[in-house]
Amino acid sequence: MNKTLSEQQKSWLILAVLWLALLILASLRPFAVPDEGRYGEIGRWMLVSGDWLTPRLNGIPFFHKPPYLYWLEAISVAIFGVSELALRLVPALHAGLMLSALYLAARRISTERIARRAVIMLGSSLGFLVGGQYINHDMLVASWIGVAIWCFAFAFMAGDKPNPGLARLGFVACALGMLSKGLIGLALPGLVILVWLIWTRQLKKILHFPWLSGLALFLAIALPWFVLAQRTYPEFFNYMFIGQQLNRYTAAVYNNPQPVWFYVLALALLLFPWMFFAFNQMRRVTATTLASEVSMTDTWWKLCWSWLLVILVFFSIPNSKLVGYILPVVPPLALLASMGWQRAMAHRAASGKIFAGICLVNGVIALGIVLKVGDVTRASRTQDLAQVLACAAQPSDTVYVSDAFPYDLPLYAQTIQPMVVLNDWPMLRQQAGDGWQRELFEGADFDAHAAQVLQPLSVLAQVAHTPGHWFAGRSGSTLVSNQPGWTLYFKGAGWDLYRSGGGTAEVSAAKSPEPAQHKGLPGCKQQR
Incomplete structure (x- = not known):
């Protein structure tokens, strides 16, 4: 043959x-x-x-x-x-x-x-x-x-x-x-x-x-x-x-x-x-x-x-x-x-x-x-932050962002509810260029219920002392670093993670939370 x-x-x-x-x-x-x-x-x-x-x-x-x-x-x-x-x-x-x-x-x-x-x-x-x-x-x-x-x-x-x-x-x-x-x-x-x-x-x-x-x-x-x-x-x-x-x-x-x-x-x-x-x-x-x-x-x-x-x-x-x-x-x-x-x-x-x-x-x-x-894009991504968040947060917790939009954070952490995005939205509607803010507020015009994830900056102070809230911001962001109730939880390559409620020590990249301690987000499963 x-x-x-x-x-x-x-x-x-x-x-x-x-x-x-x-x-x-x-x-x-x-x-x-x-x-x-x-x-x-x-x-x-x-x-x-x-x-x-x-x-x-x-x-x-x-x-x-x-x-x-x-x-x-x-x-x-x-x-x-x-x-x-x-x-x-x-x-x-x-x-x-x-x-x-x-x-x-x-x-x-x-x-x-x-x-x-x-x-x-x-x-x-x-x-x-x-x-x-x-x-x-x-x-x-x-x-x-x-x-x-x-x-x-x-x-x-x-x-x-x-x-x-x-x-x-x-x-x-x-x-x-x-x-x-x-x-x-x-x-x-x-x-x-x-x-x-x-x-x-x-x-x-x-x-x-x-x-x-x-x-x-x-x-x-x-x-x-x-x-x-x-x-x-x-x-x-x-x-x-x-x-x-x-x-x-x-x-x-x-x-x-x-x-x-x-x-x-x-x-x-x-x-x-x-x-x-x-x-x-x-x-x-x-x-x-x-x-x-x-x-x-x-x-x-x-x-x-x-x-x-x-x-x-x-x-x-x-x-x-x-x-x-x-x-x-x-x-x-x-x-x-x-x-x-x-x-x-x-x-x-x-x-x-x-x-x-x-x-x-x-x-x-x-x-x-x-x-x-x-390596080149490490500081712009939130992969390290997402790995920590996925194992430290509960599914019912709320994640807040403001000064930048972490596109890959929900993808790696596999969040099951939208992040709350904080900004001066009336002002941005007048001044925002062709960027992530416009993507969000133009899309929000189609769905009033979904638009509720776009909130004013004042929300950060309102939830600062209540457990179950997280803030992800670019390194050096001052939005929560000086606010009572918010504590730095993890410092990543280009993004920092804060937790509400106070009293939590910083977690290093080498010592992230133990996944088995609680359920966490679906993205935590991949690290076990």
Whole structure:
């Protein structure tokens, strides 16, 4: 019996190894704040609260993004428990989907060698090894945008009339993309395909597209949650689509302003150094040239460049830019880079060793980033504080915060009730920028009961002498340090924990409370 692996089996094995490496890296670092703390906690809270309709941050509605990420996080936590890996499994699965879709498409439109190399280039990149495990919406929507574009493109390339099955699958991918991050899940695949059809003179094929059945599938999957949310919260549509999507795209008042060339640099880092080999594919080439060198027709070459340039231009227009936004273009860029390597390097005797060396260097860089990031961000996180709080507090105790918002504290401690956030909220409504305070008070406008966790600073004095209250503040905070009744309980790397009632000695990091003394919070179980 011949047990030799086929070329396709080798490719799938390599893909599986790359995804396994991603999971290993995902388990080696603490939650990053604010993003991973925010989005991971919303998913955990969805499971704890049992409210699968309304994403909530600290018990307050959070309608910046649709709920697809949170649904999957809640399911993962229900199965595997609360951990970094359980929550990162959601973006990691979608990174695997992106990699698999690239391989399946590339081997159809080019050769097995080109497809496998493209997979290795993408799978060994920082965009995959680091971005593919980061807890936010970017990898989810990027993967579904990619699936939608591949499905629509293959549907149109099936003949004079598009393949209806592939077209409908593309609409399903658009629906999941919209549930991932909103309108771009539909708009970007549609815009890419439209530009490509015009460029390749296939526009007349849209007359035979299965619009009715495709849109029906799209609406059946994407619409119900939006309709239910609007019925429950009458201002929902205006807030999500106008405030969080249109205004964030067109306005210049939001965080992270960057120059127009920002995403060119971002792609150079995300797909380093492979992106530079894509330059070999920038010039217009004939179908004959492509066929002789990389076995890909001019029509597919134009799809890759339409995909890359349309989305690059789309995200370069707004003033506010984040690296993860550009992830939807890494599949076609990896394919172009694979073809560029074929032209520039494949004929060289040492090309295999050079290729393996670059992959190894990328892996070492990714591992270094993952192992070092915890030390670099130690003072901004509350992991040490959460470990103490989880074993010292009772489930009925109340945690107060004020001068900063500890996104990862409820996630690590696994609190079962929201924290009380203290501030001058009427003043902040007039002055707060695009930060955590605005996230909370805008969300509170949707739910008057949930808004009760936003309280004035005077509450600290009122509860100071009553046991069962805790205050978490950044190191050096003077809000409670000089108030009678509040005692420093634990001094962490960047945050301090105070307990009400007085008379408690400080606990050091080396001598935390004994977990078995009382029930504690659910997060204490992981330390026993």
